Amino acid sequence: MLWSMRAVDIIRKKRDGGELNAEEIRFLIRGCLDGSVPDYQVAAWLMAVYFRGMSDQEMGDLTKEMIESGDRIDLSGIPGPFVDKHSTGGVGDKVSLILAPLVACFGIKVPMMSGRSLGHTGGTLDKLEAIPGYRIARDPEEFRRVLLQTGYAMTGQSERIVPADRVLYALRDVTATVESIPLITASILSKKFAEGAESLVFDVKCGDGAFMKTLADAEELAKSLARTGKKLGRKIVAVITDMNEPLGRMVGNFLEAEESALCLRGETRGREDLMEVTLRLSAWMLVAGGMAKTPEEGMERCQKMMESGKPYQRFLANIEAQGGDPKAFEQGIGTLRAPIRRTLKASKDGRIQRIEAYKTGLATVVLGAGRNKTTDSVYPYVGIHFFRKKGESVQEGEPILELYGETDPSANEALSILRQAVHIASNSEETSPLHPRSLVLKEIVAL
Numbered sequence: 327m328l329w330s331m332r333a334v335d336i337i338r339k340k341r342d343g344g345e346l347n348a349e350e351i352r353f354l355i356r357g358c359l360d361g362s363v364p365d366y367q368v369a370a371w372l373m374a375v376y377f378r379g380m381s382d383q384e385m386g387d388l389t390k391e392m393i394e395s396g397d398r399i400d401l402s403g404i405p406g407p408f409v410d411k412h413s414t415g416g417v418g419d420k421v422s423l424i425l426a427p428l429v430a431c432f433g434i435k436v437p438m439m440s441g442r443s444l445g446h447t448g449g450t451l452d453k454l455e456a457i458p459g460y461r462i463a464r465d466p467e468e469f470r471r472v473l474l475q476t477g478y479a480m481t482g483q484s485e486r487i488v489p490a491d492r493v494l495y496a497l498r499d500v501t502a503t504v505e506s507i508p509l510i511t512a513s514i515l516s517k518k519f520a521e522g523a524e525s526l527v528f529d530v531k532c533g534d535g536a537f538m539k540t541l542a543d544a545e546e547l548a549k550s551l552a553r554t555g556k557k558l559g560r561k562i563v564a565v566i567t568d569m570n571e572p573l574g575r576m577v578g579n580f581l582e583a584e585e586s587a588l589c590l591r592g593e594t595r596g597r598e599d600l601m602e603v604t605l606r607l608s609a610w611m612l613v614a615g616g617m618a619k620t621p622e623e624g625m626e627r628c629q630k631m632m633e634s635g636k637p638y639q640r641f642l643a644n645i646e647a648q649g650g651d652p653k654a655f656e657q658g659i660g661t662l663r664a665p666i667r668r669t670l671k672a673s674k675d676g677r678i679q680r681i682e683a684y685k686t687g688l689a690t691v692v693l694g695a696g697r698n699k700t701t702d703s704v705y706p707y708v709g710i711h712f713f714r715k716k717g718e719s720v721q722e723g724e725p726i727l728e729l730y731g732e733t734d735p736s737a738n739e740a741l742s743i744l745r746q747a748v749h750i751a752s753n754s755e756e757t758s759p760l761h762p763r764s765l766v767l768k769e770i771v772a773l
């Protein structure tokens with residue numbers, strides 16, 4: 327039947343609000359890869375999807391077709407369960423670095439295909455590569471070996487995994503169609519299922535430092551991921567978490583690897599926000615992997631496991647298995663910093679009322695920890711260390727944060743952005759407490 331199909335008819339059908347069938351979706355996806363459907367027609371279809379949306383059936387068919395556009399990582403012969411976590415991106419979001427070794431200690435395999443920093447949000451791969459010698463698994467064989475050896479493995483999207491996503495994403499980027507829930511859903515799920523995950527726990531970030539700014543948008547994405555994932559036979563939990571303030575006290579690539587190590591060693595005081603999100607997502611991974619009946623039981627087990635010190639040992643073992651040098655990493659803690667330092671001091675006595683996540687992310691990009699375009703390279707040792715966080719008191723002249731830059735102009739520019747990001751309320755003013763409410767805003771469960 328494919329011979330009689332025409333892209334123009336499929337575009338028209340979607341433009342007029344119709345539901346495409348699996349063959350029509352296949353025709354477009356295969357056509358955009360082999361060149362038989364030109365970019366301008368694919369772009370027109372993307373815009374039609376942006377305005378008309380997709381049914382659950384269409385999202386499932388699109389996801390399947392995208393998975394089939396490339397290779398899948400073969401995890402056969404490795405005992406499961408296989409559970410992964412995916413974050414939609416935030417500032418100071420180093421959760422994966424703590425969660426993966428923690429969950430792996432329960433016998434759950436965590437095959438992680440992560441991304442790089444882009445825009446104001448950080449990327450797990452850049453954080454890991456700031457560890458001396460660490461390299462992300464370069465091929466499926468290495469990925470399998472590390473997964474078997476340490477229970478979790480870290481890799482990036484290769485040329486051969488979901489090539490359709492690369493083509494579609496590049497077109498979306500230049501046609502203002504990135505912000506489409508069905509297209510985001512298929513893009514994320516196809517990559518995660520191609521890496522071999524059976525169950526997935528999503529951290530859908532919501533707020534000023536996130537892709538989704540409102541709870542309504544975050545909920546729509548969370549539900550879409552859950553419904554489509556379930557339709558494809560996977561277990562899905564989507565946890566919506568607050569991303570209005572940077573997570574933890576450190577932002578930057580090495581700094582975030584360092585802060586993850588500190589948490590794994592038990593130095594979690596003042597990092598309750600980061601640990602709340604990490605433990606909740608880990609607990610759901612235990613539930614999805616059949617190691618706990620409820621998230622509450624999962625949280626308790628995770629807490630105990632953290633106290634045992636085993637997850638930290640697992641983290642060091644993974645560094646070694648992925649070519650890194652655990653000794654050099656540990657020696658670098660507290661010392662590996664870019665040379666230019668600036669301090670932001672409190673302008674008055676009071677309490678920290680707010681630290682804006684988006685501006686913090688921007689300052690980090692100015693320092694060179696993130697990217698404006700995918701081809702930019704990143705500096706491993708630049709970043710920000712917050713000595714004070716929301717709700718903590720501060721005296722005039724006391725340092726609130728220190729930043730580390732590679733050049734004077736970038737350090738100065740980042741400092742001026744951070745000056746606007748940090749808000750202090752006088753002692754007489756009403757301020758919110760350190761933890762006004764849980765960072766976990768909502769959970770969508772499709773198990």
Ligand code: URA
Nearest residue numbers: 504509510511513514
């Ligand atoms: N992340 C993805 O992987 N794909 C999208 O479309 C958006 C965010």
